[in-house]
Amino acid sequence: MSFVVNFKDSNSNARVGVIKTPSGDIETPVFMPVCTNGTPKALGIDSISSIGFDTIVVNAYHLFLRPGHKNIETFGGLHSFLNWKGNILTDSGGFQIFSLASSAKIGDEGVYFKSFHDGATNLITPELSIEIQEALDSDLMMILDDCPKSDSGYKRILDSIERTKEWATRSKNARKSKNQLFGIVQGGTYKDLRKLSIEHMLDIEFDGYAIGGLGLGEGQDATYEITDYTCSFLPIDKPRYSMGIGKPEDIIRSVEMGVDIFDCVVPTRNARNGTLYTSKGKINIKNSTYSMSNEPIDSDCDCYVCKNYSLGYIRHLYMLKEVAALSLMSYSNLYFYNRLIDSIRKSIKDGSFIDFKKTFLERYKNGEN
Amino acid sequence: MSFVVNFKDSNSNARVGVIKTPSGDIETPVFMPVCTNGTPKALGIDSISSIGFDTIVVNAYHLFLRPGHKNIETFGGLHSFLNWKGNILTDSGGFQIFSLASSAKIGDEGVYFKSFHDGATNLITPELSIEIQEALDSDLMMILDDCPKSDSGYKRILDSIERTKEWATRSKNARKSKNQLFGIVQGGTYKDLRKLSIEHMLDIEFDGYAIGGLGLGEGQDATYEITDYTCSFLPIDKPRYSMGIGKPEDIIRSVEMGVDIFDCVVPTRNARNGTLYTSKGKINIKNSTYSMSNEPIDSDCDCYVCKNYSLGYIRHLYMLKEVAALSLMSYSNLYFYNRLIDSIRKSIKDGSFIDFKKTFLERYKNGEN
Numbered sequence: 133m134s135f136v137v138n139f140k141d142s143n144s145n146a147r148v149g150v151i152k153t154p155s156g157d158i159e160t161p162v163f164m165p166v167c168t169n170g171t172p173k174a175l176g177i178d179s180i181s182s183i184g185f186d187t188i189v190v191n192a193y194h195l196f197l198r199p200g201h202k203n204i205e206t207f208g209g210l211h212s213f214l215n216w217k218g219n220i221l222t223d224s225g226g227f228q229i230f231s232l233a234s235s236a237k238i239g240d241e242g243v244y245f246k247s248f249h250d251g252a253t254n255l256i257t258p259e260l261s262i263e264i265q266e267a268l269d270s271d272l273m274m275i276l277d278d279c280p281k282s283d284s285g286y287k288r289i290l291d292s293i294e295r296t297k298e299w300a301t302r303s304k305n306a307r308k309s310k311n312q313l314f315g316i317v318q319g320g321t322y323k324d325l326r327k328l329s330i331e332h333m334l335d336i337e338f339d340g341y342a343i344g345g346l347g348l349g350e351g352q353d354a355t356y357e358i359t360d361y362t363c364s365f366l367p368i369d370k371p372r373y374s375m376g377i378g379k380p381e382d383i384i385r386s387v388e389m390g391v392d393i394f395d396c397v398v399p400t401r402n403a404r405n406g407t408l409y410t411s412k413g414k415i416n417i418k419n420s421t422y423s424m425s426n427e428p429i430d431s432d433c434d435c436y437v438c439k440n441y442s443l444g445y446i447r448h449l450y451m452l453k454e455v456a457a458l459s460l461m462s463y464s465n466l467y468f469y470n471r472l473i474d475s476i477r478k479s480i481k482d483g484s485f486i487d488f489k490k491t492f493l494e495r496y497k498n499g500e501n
Numbered sequence: 502m503s504f505v506v507n508f509k510d511s512n513s514n515a516r517v518g519v520i521k522t523p524s525g526d527i528e529t530p531v532f533m534p535v536c537t538n539g540t541p542k543a544l545g546i547d548s549i550s551s552i553g554f555d556t557i558v559v560n561a562y563h564l565f566l567r568p569g570h571k572n573i574e575t576f577g578g579l580h581s582f583l584n585w586k587g588n589i590l591t592d593s594g595g596f597q598i599f600s601l602a603s604s605a606k607i608g609d610e611g612v613y614f615k616s617f618h619d620g621a622t623n624l625i626t627p628e629l630s631i632e633i634q635e636a637l638d639s640d641l642m643m644i645l646d647d648c649p650k651s652d653s654g655y656k657r658i659l660d661s662i663e664r665t666k667e668w669a670t671r672s673k674n675a676r677k678s679k680n681q682l683f684g685i686v687q688g689g690t691y692k693d694l695r696k697l698s699i700e701h702m703l704d705i706e707f708d709g710y711a712i713g714g715l716g717l718g719e720g721q722d723a724t725y726e727i728t729d730y731t732c733s734f735l736p737i738d739k740p741r742y743s744m745g746i747g748k749p750e751d752i753i754r755s756v757e758m759g760v761d762i763f764d765c766v767v768p769t770r771n772a773r774n775g776t777l778y779t780s781k782g783k784i785n786i787k788n789s790t791y792s793m794s795n796e797p798i799d800s801d802c803d804c805y806v807c808k809n810y811s812l813g814y815i816r817h818l819y820m821l822k823e824v825a826a827l828s829l830m831s832y833s834n835l836y837f838y839n840r841l842i843d844s845i846r847k848s849i850k851d852g853s854f855i856d857f858k859k860t861f862l863e864r865y866k867n868g869e870n
């Protein structure tokens with residue numbers, strides 16, 4: 133068994149489990165920092181291990197374009213290229229192809245798209261996507277999916293889940309390695325289509341199941357409703373991955389519904405926009421009240437940023453657009469996320485998850501936001 | 502005595518000394534990373550101590566504009582604001598006022614200039630410059646000087662050394678603290694004016710003497726000639742600071758002439774432009790030959806960048822404009838500079854400086870450049 137549930141919360145669907153891979157055990161719930169091109173934005177990858185994360189998500193589509201998966205293969209694969217000793221999940225890039233490439237065209241064979249680097253036309257097929265991910269030798273691979281926009285109509289979503297079904301089968305058939313492969317449930321906000329997509333994925337059978345197409349503008353209520361609905365049909369003995377989710381409150385709510393794996397650009401993107409996470413809520417470094425603050429970002433935090441630097445100094449660097457500010461703030465936000473997911477796991481283990489959730493959201497809500 | 506020479510090279514004017522300040526001993530020759538706004542470009546200030554530097558240069562003029570020296574004073578001074586436990590030299594900013602401010606106007610009382618942030622008109626006088634530096638509580642302060650462009654004519658340079666003489670006297674008279682204060686020798690490439698400016702500074706008496714107005718486009722031969730000429734008139738029992746110098750070869754040549762203190766933006770600026778220093782010479786990361794290189798930047802280097810990352814990976818990040826590349830490369834170049842100055846000191850101590858110089862420049866010349 134590559135996934136074992138070790139603790140189950142008695143008051144919710146939250147659980148603590150372990151995903152076993154050749155790169156090591158991943159205790160779930162897990163949050164994976166986004167390292168699209170092989171590093172987090174504004175930080176070195178060594179910061180990710182020093183914060184304490186054991187798993188990162190990297191984008192196979194981006195690395196296919198630059199520097200090329202075959203080049204990375206000659207470096208001995210992605211672990212070696214990045215000098216990253218932990219686990220790697222590669223996203224196939226279905227979502228990115230549709231959102232970044234100009235004039236992406238879907239055919240049954242795959243997706244034609246123009247590279248955002250140089251405009252060259254590329255075709256990614258399910259088979260090529262697996263070839264790329266196996267060349268990278270990631271621990272957890274994703275099928276190529278058809279990820280339509282969140283405001284697509286019923287017909288387009290229905291088409292996408294039928295195509296995703298076909299591509300899922302072809303992805304699985306293309307796999308030559310023993311690396312784990314996750315299916316992706318699509319279906320937008322249509323419950324009947326989500327259910328159909330779940331049936332497709334369960335029929336094909338994967339090592340884990342991802343919920344795709346959420347957090348794309350459908351609204352928080354819809355995100356939660358579809359997450360809860362989807363989790364209720366997913367097998368309890370396989371890990372569940374909510375792709376691109378989310379904000380701290382979204383992670384806590386999704387864990388409650390039974391989600392095990394998360395990734396999100398929010399901590400690093402917000403850092404670059406000036407927003408910092410603290411145990412008392414979000415703060416905006418641009419607020420002039422912080423210019424004279426000799427306090428750390430979060431007086432409850434023991435990270436090296438909070439131990440060494442004041443809000444006033446960080447704000448000074450941020451206002452002068454010093455790169456150091458972006459690095460310090462990205463580190464701080466990722467540290468917050470790691471503490472959050474660690475606290476979630478602990479609370480599930482000692483039976484206090486629902487209490488933790490209430491306390492966290494209450495304290496968090498009282499912040500500046 | 503705040504400066505002691507402990508080793509004197511018998512084959513050149515190179516020497517090893519110690520500047521004593523309340524923040525600790527500075528062994529010279531010393532290279533000070535440039536932390537204009539209170540951090541190096543593309544790096545956190547903690548990297549400076551982890552590399553091994555004990556002294557930084559910060560710009561009083563920049564901090565006067567943002568966040569304001571009085572604000573920093575309420576944080577307990579600059580050491581506390583930056584959480585920097587080593588030494589700090591503050592440049593008065595004479596050079597920056599003339600090069601950055603639009604329409605700087607010099608009067609006998611000081612310089613009027615418009616802030617490059619918001620266009621507000623400011624006046625910096627010698628007295629205010631010392632007030633700023635004492636509010637920052639730097640260990641080594643600089644007088645306010647009149648730093649004309651390198652292509653200025655004889656009359657303008659003559660005026661500038663007369664004005665610098667006046668401002669030097671006023672700067673010294675304005676000092677209330679025991680923090681060390683350095684005079685600045687101007688005079689462009691005119692030897693008679695340099696000699697006159699030296700006499701002015703020696704008359705007033707300072708804790709150390711800086712050579713200003715070099716490295717501004719006068720050409721390497723002129724830089725060396727004026728450096729050598731100026732050093733020949735400076736007292737041997739005071740530290741000598743070559744402001745803004747320089748490239749590795751410039752530092753070695755200047756040490757040979759008797760210079761003790763250096764600062765330069767070259768290591769970090771070059772990093773951002775793609776140029777890396779190695780013991781075999783400079784390399785340009787944009788060169789496609791490095792895309793497949795699994796070698797470190799410098800196989801002779803033991804820094805964490807060279808121990809952990811390949812040229813191929815760093816190039817990949819650089820080409821995709823990842824901030825991490827700028828940080829890794831800036832760290833690497835500063836590490837190179839720290840090793841260089843350390844090797845220079847060791848070679849002076851064991852009497853091998855001239856051999857070191859030859860070997861270094863020979864190996865270095867054979868690189869890509």
